[in-house]
Amino acid sequence: MSVIGIDFGNDGCYIAVARQGGIETIANDYSLRSTPSTIAFGEKNRVLGVAAKNQMTTNMKNTVHCFKRLLGRHYRDPKLQAEVSSLQYRVVELPDRNVGIVVRYLNEEQTFTPIQITAMLFTKLKLTAEQALGIKVNDVVIGVPCFYTDAERRALLDAAFTAGLNVLRLLNETTATALAYGIYKQDLPSSEEKPRNVVFVDCGNANLQVSVVAFNKGKLKMLATAADSNLGGRDFDHLLAQHFAIEFKSKYKIDATTNPRAWLRLCTEVEKLKKQMSANSTDLPINIEVSLEEMSAPLLKRVESTLQQCLSDCSLKLDDIASVEIVGGSTRIPAIKQLIEKVFNKIPSTTLNQDEAVARGCALQCAILSPAFKVREFSVTDVQPYSIRLVWQDESGQEADMEVFPKNHQMLTFYRREPFTLQAQYTVPSTFPDPIIGHYTVENVAPGPEGECQKVKVKVRVNLHGLFTVASASLTEKKEAVEESQENMETEDKHDKTTDGTANNQESGGGNQSPAAEEGNQQENEGGEKKGKKMLKTVELPIKEVVKSHGPAELNSLVERESQMVQADKLENERINAKNAVEEYVYDVRSRIYDDLGQYISEGDREKLSRLLEDTENWLYEEGEDCKKQVYLDKLVELKKQGEPIKERRREREDLPAAFESLLSSVQLARKATEQFRQDDEKYNHLDGAQVEKVEKAIGEKQEWVDKNLGTITSTPLHVDLPITASQVRSEKGTFEALVNPIMNKPKPKPKVYSMKAYVNLMSG
Template sequence: MPNGSAGVKVRYLEEDRPFAIEQVTGMLLAKLKEISESALQKPVADCVISIPSFFTDAERRSVLAAAQVAGLHCLRLMNETTAVALAYGIYKQDLPSLEEKPRNVVFIDMGHSAYQVSACAFNKGKLKVLATTFDPYLGGRNFDEVLVDHFCEEFKTKYKIHVRENTRALLRLYQACEKLKKVMSANTADLPLHIECFISDLDVSSTMNRAHFEELCAPLLARVEPPLKAVMEQANLEREDVNSIEIVGGATRIPAVRDQICRFFLKDISTTLNADEAVARGCALQCAILSPAFKVREFSITDLVPFSITLRWKSSSEDGAGECEVFCKNHPAPFSKVITFHKKEPFELEAFYTHLHEVPYPDPRIGSFTIQNVFPQSDGDSSKVKVKVRVNVHGIFSVASASVLEKQSPEGGHGEVPMETELTCGPEGREEEKMQVDQEEGHRRRSEQSPEEELEPTGAQAKSAASDKPERPSPTAKKGRAKSIDLPVLSILCRQLGQDLLNSYIENEGKMTMQDKLEKERNDAKNAVEEYVYDFRDKLGTVYEKLITPEDLNKLSTVLEDTENWLYQEGEDQPKQVYVDKLKELKKHGQPIQVRYLEHEERPKALTELGRKVQLVMKVVEAYRSKDEKYSHLDPAEVDKAEKYVGDVVGWLNGKMNAQNKLSLTQDPVVKAAEISAKAQELDNFCNPLIFKPKPKAEDTEDKTKASEHNGPTDGQGGPDSKPDPAKDGAPHAKAGGEMDVD
């Protein structure tokens, strides 16, 4: 690519186009975003993305840029082994308390392309990564490559073919070798490898067993132990200090790899974690912790800096140059440090990885940072410049801020600023720069982890800045009046995407996403036509056969055949509207047949339902006519209305069905199932209020009787001519003149 990074050239919309790695990764993330939104049925905006722990600053910034291309807001870039550790520790209920000795666990992740090891210390609600080591060039694909090389040589001798000269054949061999490797993990016997029509219709075959495979992979297996040894040394752990060894990643299923790990630790390994999903689960848990929408158990995570970072400063004179390592390897992260310089003019800081041989990247530079607007004090002395450097939550280094302390008279009213104890860093034998390092943890509050604040470079070409010899301060700490003034910092980050270029990537991704959507709609329209042709033609010979005349059958078959031929000729690549119109034209021919079929299927069901409701109403009417006490509360006029309405419905139905029975199945129906269902609903609406109203309850009649007694005498009760009731005074129901008929 023009900026020196790698790209991918593909053929898109009939033209060759190069895509940057950020664009390709953005496409992958956009697809994952689409899958997630489809599964969740809601939009996805925030995410946590896992990366290998050995990623450098440039690679980490590249992933963040890819997330922006995909329309995602990355809350955190998380090292893969740290994500695995979180997935392991957050569910553990038996972790030691903060006052007790932590539980040490080693996590080993060997996936398709890389091998990573980390040692972690767990306390209740706390995870600290002690050390991490890696081999970025060892993974499952290397074991596949060994098998591919072996069979390429064997086929060259056995079949006289050069597999690597045929891309398609080589790809098929890779797939077959990967499958063979997985089968060998569970079998020790000879296993066959057979590929049909490999090259020029030639079938190839061979065999392989686990012992021979491990012999071929001996150089790879020898690379398993060094990272294990290194992580124990860097974490200052002995074998007996390790409580558990957890393995994840597909390549850890290779028995020889497991044997190497067991022999080193002298104990069994644990497989409690899902080897394929542990990293994703850890990222999901971290995302839930950062989200206000989920209530998650408090669990703090302290990660580390994978490579040591050094700052070099320059000035106009040789005496003003120097360097100092600000973050050592395995330093806790996120973390901030404040460095104090004594300068009279603007100066430049250059950040780079200290040990190039440790970095799996050809360029050790991180970036350059120019501290501007530095001025001497009013008395001509050097100004005290405080520079805050930070490794943020993403593991990215930056010069976060800079400020100068301007001396003020005591009357100035400014707060007192104590002089710091200074650390001498510089080449031996020169007038040395004075710098003081104040350390502070950088992740106490989430507000301090703002990616906008930490990731946006100011992005202008830095100029060479001069530096004067600093005056040596008094070794005794003194107090003086000073005012802090913020200074602008110009940052130039190595391989940093410019904002204009990033915006163009985002715009292009939006255009391609829209193009994909339009293409999907076009293909869906084309597939709808093809599906209609095949489905309808199949039904013409089965369920539709009795519903169409021979003449219409021949005509429609011809239309379907012509449409099929058109689809595979000039209709192969047509706009969406052409397919929509073609489907509409086909439905004009097929719709009447489909309607007749549906009516033929649904009409008997509707007739049965209407007949059931008619019988139900007539049953009530007949019961009422026969003086059934159950229906004695019905109004005679309303019963007559219901009976008349049922008679009208039966008459309408008989008329329609008589006409329908005179038609053949190939003719359009006189009455449709929907009309019959509507008539049944009308019957319910009219008759239910008339004849299906509930009978009054006995309690209601008794309540009315009580109310009459309370309001005044009625016939046979009370009154001047009535005789005293023999019942006790206060009886709830005094009966006079015989039993009361509450019905």
């Protein structure tokens, strides 16, 4: 059973797998651990990952990258518009206000959503994992930025479902990093001791995340997180690119910013320069480093602000922090390291693999959630990054609301006569242009027997994926039952209990009437008649939700379309491989018939084959450029009819000497054994003479057969097929040894053992 974790990055992805021996990072088909988050479209198929990034400059408008930033956002979102302005491919607004990515695919213009593009990448990652592990991959944990909203998380889940992945959990990248750090630590303080507080700074390609985590033995608790969702390594690349673009314009009168292809190449080169500057591995002009520090001052100020924000939110003193761990590629920038040391008064540590920490943490979480693995118990307590409130209308039509999070579970009680709707939204509007998370309608609510309001309990929570959900809604009905079974009946608890077993009752002013009196004891009416015992029965109510996610029908449609594209890619790859096989065979045989195969082909046959190879090559680049797979397979068969006999002659000439030598060795050993038998050697004196004669006859026949065939081989020209093959010689050896060995290797009989009485009789005559 596969247990994998995926770090879905803006620039590249990592896949980690949990094995019995630990966590490993999977390499892709280019032997690289990082797979670029890039999808390219062509006339026949899609190109995914490394190959897509390699052809970005030649197919810019049809190569999609940085699409992680487009997930779950509307087209008119200001953050999305800022992102779109730097993209080379075309982005449009769809009728539902969502984003559409327009590319030319299969010789026609097609539009895909960011969810579909992400699903394509996940399909590639799934295939990479399956090829590396040799088994099907299904269950997965995917890392997401801690600042991802409900809509972004749902979009990611839809993409994973489209790719055929079962997401056990969307794990915050900050939490994944902390888990990868803490689960292997053997020296963490016990639960009764003061926790070890560690700061994690993760600066990647497009965002900065900072977290403070308290560790105790077997558990971690996230104390605070802070993030800048629009600050990463690419912003420093952009500053460098702008610097050189201005310099080129002033010196060479070339404006790289007006040519998308030139700008892309410049960005690629300055990224390499930034990495060299960060590694300090080569001598660089000192003015470049100074200029970068000056240019990036606003960015560095934002980095410092985010660090300070996290330190303030965790309410810890600097002395309470044990260490600062850095992950993410952009934390290698010296200026960022200096800022971290300045804010936390500690030298940053690189205990974790800076690039693979998130993927490894996700794989660990997947192993913890999987029943197939036994993992050390480790408790994870995460935080809710955004406060959420519920809004509803009471029975008078007035709007009421309540902030229900950051707590992880809440039980709300409403008094209603009819179905009602709750609206969940983020408290701070700046979190998202559209703060509404979803609408949840509690159905099947009706007035009580006397027309009174019914008591409805609604449980809301943030689940493992970080999604807000209305987990359940229930109606408490009173029922009279004198001697009725207690099954499915319960008296009302004094406190509502949440799923984690703690009392956490919050009653809202959802109605204008107080709850009806609850009678737990038998009562007598005016006539002295006994009244049945009032019991409470809980009835689960259906909930209809409207959230920013695809419905089952839409998801099935996405899955079907992705499957069709996967099949089309597979057929096209097979066609290309068949074509390449023909081309490779042409080049291989043509070069060898004048080299190592030259003496095994006649001059006339060489000229004939050479013409066939040349004609095939010309055909490949003309009418054979775009044929079906079977056409190439047939062409390869035709070529092999001419080329393989030549290769076979060479192989036989090389293999036959060794085969004859092996056969002659067996004949020689048998001859030596028969000679020793004739000399009354004690080793063979138990053998039957008639059987030995049979062996001697076989030796003579086999020697004659060898001499005859060796002579034939010697007289046969190299370019003519031999009358005998190496496999035939090996077969003759097997037949010979099957006859000879049982006779000559027959074991001596064991000496008879006599009893004492028999021995005396034997000696006495």
